Amino acid sequence: MSYLGELRTNWRPLAAATAGLSAGLSLTAYTNAVMAPQFLAEFGWSRSEFALTGVIALLTFVFLPVYGRLTDLFGVRRIAIVGVIGLPAGWAAYAVMSGPIWQYFAITVAMIALGVATTPAIYSRIVATCFDKMRGLALAIAISGPPLLGALGAPVVDAVNRDHGWRAGCLLIAGTIAVVGAAALLLLPAEDPAVRRDRRAAHTGQDYRVIARSAVFWILLGGVLLCNLYHTITTTQLGVVLGDSVGSGEAVALLVSIFAGAVIVGRFVCGVALDRLPPHLVAAVAMALPGVGCLIIATSWDTFTALVLAVCCLGAAWGAEGDVIAYLVARRFSLKIYSTVLSILSAAIGVSSALGAVILSRTLQSSQSFNGFLIFAGVAAFVGGALFLLLGRLGRVTLDTPETVSDAAGPGTT
Numbered sequence: 001m002s003y004l005g006e007l008r009t010n011w012r013p014l015a016a017a018t019a020g021l022s023a024g025l026s027l028t029a030y031t032n033a034v035m036a037p038q039f040l041a042e043f044g045w046s047r048s049e050f051a052l053t054g055v056i057a058l059l060t061f062v063f064l065p066v067y068g069r070l071t072d073l074f075g076v077r078r079i080a081i082v083g084v085i086g087l088p089a090g091w092a093a094y095a096v097m098s099g100p101i102w103q104y105f106a107i108t109v110a111m112i113a114l115g116v117a118t119t120p121a122i123y124s125r126i127v128a129t130c131f132d133k134m135r136g137l138a139l140a141i142a143i144s145g146p147p148l149l150g151a152l153g154a155p156v157v158d159a160v161n162r163d164h165g166w167r168a169g170c171l172l173i174a175g176t177i178a179v180v181g182a183a184a185l186l187l188l189p190a191e192d193p194a195v196r197r198d199r200r201a202a203h204t205g206q207d208y209r210v211i212a213r214s215a216v217f218w219i220l221l222g223g224v225l226l227c228n229l230y231h232t233i234t235t236t237q238l239g240v241v242l243g244d245s246v247g248s249g250e251a252v253a254l255l256v257s258i259f260a261g262a263v264i265v266g267r268f269v270c271g272v273a274l275d276r277l278p279p280h281l282v283a284a285v286a287m288a289l290p291g292v293g294c295l296i297i298a299t300s301w302d303t304f305t306a307l308v309l310a311v312c313c314l315g316a317a318w319g320a321e322g323d324v325i326a327y328l329v330a331r332r333f334s335l336k337i338y339s340t341v342l343s344i345l346s347a348a349i350g351v352s353s354a355l356g357a358v359i360l361s362r363t364l365q366s367s368q369s370f371n372g373f374l375i376f377a378g379v380a381a382f383v384g385g386a387l388f389l390l391l392g393r394l395g396r397v398t399l400d401t402p403e404t405v406s407d408a409a410g411p412g413t414t
Contacts, residue, residue, distance in 0.1 A: 003133050003275070010130040013189050014138055017123040020080055020184035022145035023177040024118025025060070025087065025111075030150025031173050034157045035094075038166035043099050050101070056108050061350035063116040068343020069204065071122050072336060077188050079117050084181035086114025091174035095167045118181070120322060121343040126188065128330035128338050133275060135330060139323045140271030144264065149180070207337050214397045216332045217341065219390050224325065224348045226384030227287040227317075229356035230294055230377040231349075233370075234259070234314055237360070241370050242311070245302045255311050262315025270320035274327045280391035283324045288385025289317035294378030298371040317381075321349075333397045 007014070032053075040050060071079045090111035097103045116122075120143055131138040153176065161169040211217050233241055238259065242252045266286070273282045293313035296306055329342045356377060363372045 016187035017142040018145040023180035025115035026146035061347035068339040071339035083118035088174040088178035095170035136271040136274030228352035231353035232357040259315040263319035266316030266319035283388040286320040291378040291381035298374035
């Protein structure tokens with residue numbers, strides 16, 4: 001089958017994954033950006049109290065490995081439906097909050113516990129299973145669903161908030177993600193009976209032993225932990241860091257916009273590159289890009305052109321990493337344990353990001369400059385990126401004979 005022929009044949013599972021992710025927990029970053037100021041203004045919560053939401057979000061990485069394993073055992077549909085029901089219910093619950101911030105925290109915990117069932121570790125399994133030659137680009141399309149819906153929906157929700165109040169905005173979000181999530185479930189293709197038989201024969205303990213004995217897994221885990229320390233910069237500190245170089249105002253806003261554009265470009269360029277080039281080389285370059293960006297910002301080279309290059313590197317890496325890790329897991333492990341492995345690595349990304357935040361906090365206690373952390377995170381990204389080069393010497397992990405197929409088989413091999 002040709003490259004684009006896979007898209008014509010498998011448009012339905014790709015649409016299901018894209019819709020599911022669009023209405024999933026990943027959308028929260030965009031909905032919260034619109035609704036958080038409404039909550040603070042309505043109830044008078046302090047920013048320091050509300051910031052604890054970031055701690056609650058760490059629960060995502062507790063639940064991810066559980067849902068990932070359950071997806072391999074019971075299929076995407078049975079697991080995703082938990083989040084498809086839970087997330088709209090959570091937004092409806094936000095709409096009836098009466099003031100105490102514990103209500104918000106309790107609802108958020110419940111939404112995370114249920115909504116993790118709608119993350120890429122779950123839905124991308126459909127893409128990894130149905131696509132081969134076009135797998136990289138298909139993953140990029142699916143993962144781009146949440147920012148697209150967020151970009152289109154945020155102005156609409158903001159208008160509803162202004163005209164009808166924030167409670168109506170919550171209900172609009174609940175209704176939208178319920179409809180889109182239900183559409184995703186309807187679009188999911190029927191499951192092959194042979195796949196169900198394979199799952200019934202699965203042995204969880206044996207699967208985890210295969211994963212733990214695999215050098216591929218430990219290389220991916222080490223690379224993920226080292227390459228994502230910079231996340232705390234791009235998620236919470238980017239404007240501050242750039243402001244130290246160019247001052248506040250229009251220049252920072254423009255650089256942040258360039259960063260956002262680089263995220264989208266990086267995601268699709270990486271997706272196509274994974275399909276066309278040796279995946280371990282693409283991964284090494286993409287995952288090392290934050291090192292370039294961090295080190296440029298840390299130097300005295302503060303021209304606007306240099307900072308554009310830096311934010312492009314950070315943005316491209318941010319967009320590419322989800323595609324890279326999902327692709328490598330699909331290529332390097334049996335698809336029978338795809339979500340199990342990907343969920344562990346996705347949780348590791350969160351651990352790395354949290355660890356980076358702790359390290360940044362400690363460095364800022366001794367110095368008000370970000371440069372020390374930027375150099376540390378940049379060097380770590382280079383080391384982590386180099387780890388991915390080792391994958392070229394290793395093969396694919398199966399449940400019977402680990403690491404038997406090397407990259408020499410070509411990018412399209414399943």
